[in-house]
Amino acid sequence: MTLALVCTSHSPLLEFNDPPPEVRTEVDRAFAQARQFIEDYEPDLVVSFAPDHYNGFFYKLMPPFCIGLEASGVGDFGSSAGPLDVPSALAEQMAQSVLDQGVDIAVSLEMEVDHGAVQPLEILLGGIATKPVIPIFVNSVAAPFAPMKRIRLLGEAVGTFLKNFDGNVLLLGSGGLSHDPPVPRLEAATGEQRKMLLGCNHPTAAARSVRQQRVIDTAKAFTRGEAGIMDLAPEWDRQLLDILASGELEQLDAWTAKEMAATAGNSAHEVRTWVAAHNALKAAAGQYTVTSEYYRPIPEYIAGFAVTTAVSVPKTAGLTETAVAAGTVRA
Template sequence: MVVCASHSPGMLRDTGEEDGATFRAGIDEARRRVADFAPDLVVFFGSDHRRAFVDSVPAIAVMVAADGLGDLGSPTGSYDVPADIAEPLAASLLEQDFDVTVVRKVALDHGFGQTYSHLIGDLPTVPVIPIYLNCATPPLGGPGRLYALGRRVGEELARLGKRVLYVGSGGLSHSPPSLEAAAAGLSDEERIKVNEAGRAAAKDKINPDWDQQFLKRIAHDPESLATFTNDDIVPAGVGAHEVRTWIAAVAAGATPMETVAYEPVPEWITGMGVVTTSADALRSAWPPPTISDPRSNRL
């Protein structure tokens, strides 16, 4: 199964849930589908907002241990990372000429945590392999290369014969002032000041036409993502580079996809979307699970 979903700090500020009703309903539907699928393993393609990786910034990193940073309401605690699967996966990717970094200790921010909590719940809950993709700190690699990465990950893990959920978190169109700024390593207080100063202008940088075209690609021509370029993303803003995580997840799962929800939310300065493996494909792919606790079938 595949789920890709936007994340946004704006959801935390919106304590009264006044905005994003369509997106919230889409997340609820995706969470129901994930619960029905009952994954044995989650492979989570996520980004970092210049918190975990500042002085040294890998293009791709496979985590063999990770904690939740707890920023912006994201969960704290430790991810349940099956190192006995993650390490061989990283080794295989290296053998296939993907220059991945293996990370043995890291605290992951809301680029992982917010969508994890929306779809799955508190940490740890389900075994998960976090795979970090650099989406924020130039120079950035080509997004099409991450389609190839995702496909290789999917092929490797298909050999396990387990129920694997692939998640991509981030995007769609948005251009946060703190990411537009050249300086890395801002404190959360400094980020808030920068973002507040530029919030009004950022509301106008959502690009619904770009978002809709990207969603159509996923549903009708996912193979075209293999040739996606940085120039293709530029019209959607610096934050849209997070769709690299979607590209990798879609390629890994290689399932028919459908848009569950899309909504531009100016107050969150982001085009918010949710896509999943199509409902028809989910019904036909696996029989109902015979175990009640996915951790009891741990790999």
């Protein structure tokens, strides 16, 4: 049994707001490299840790974590709609195992996933149903948040379960790093917005379109330095990437939700998916090596944008040649 990991920022703005061409080229190269990494690895199963942005999970009932036993894309921001290929029996066994290991997790037989889960599947795997995928929702936008230690333990429980899987498993994490896009928040919501956050009515196409335009307008203003959202936090991002690469994930237990949001933005919580995915890899394999890393703060995407790959093999000296050739920012 071997495992591999790809973690990537997502941004619907990839389709709606271009950075300078050389930056776009760089991002495309990082994606191409991750795609090649996956193609070479030939996964039999994909386990995806991803957030949701009030398209599938709402305050009417907001679990910290949820495994989809069946799932489909909602199609926000032009992302793919329709069913994922979820191996339901295996997903249920995973849920049972995670519960048995002491991590309370919800299940959904009708999980709806948005660009947070869908975009990496599209970019890295060519679609939402090209491989069997177990989608794991990790709440990253709706306070209150699980403590970081619980995120680590979620990853550990999933990784421990995967030890017994006979085949190649690709772990995915989606989102982050530092960023503060205009996702509605309960504390600032009034009237209709509050109803939307509660999930009383599923968002209409018109409501989605208004929200989409607001994100695009904000990104354009942000790039000009005029948006009222928090700056990206490259130093925080750097620190996180270094901890993830070190494998010493317990260091993150001390990170509080409050500090994370204050330093790196309200959506920085999406890095929870990265932490869970890395610790799943560590639990299943004992140790891992980050084999490539791309990072750049990209205001046009409203994201401290990173793409990393890792494998379940002991550390060798530094990064591999492919990583260096791809121009990562790591020394």
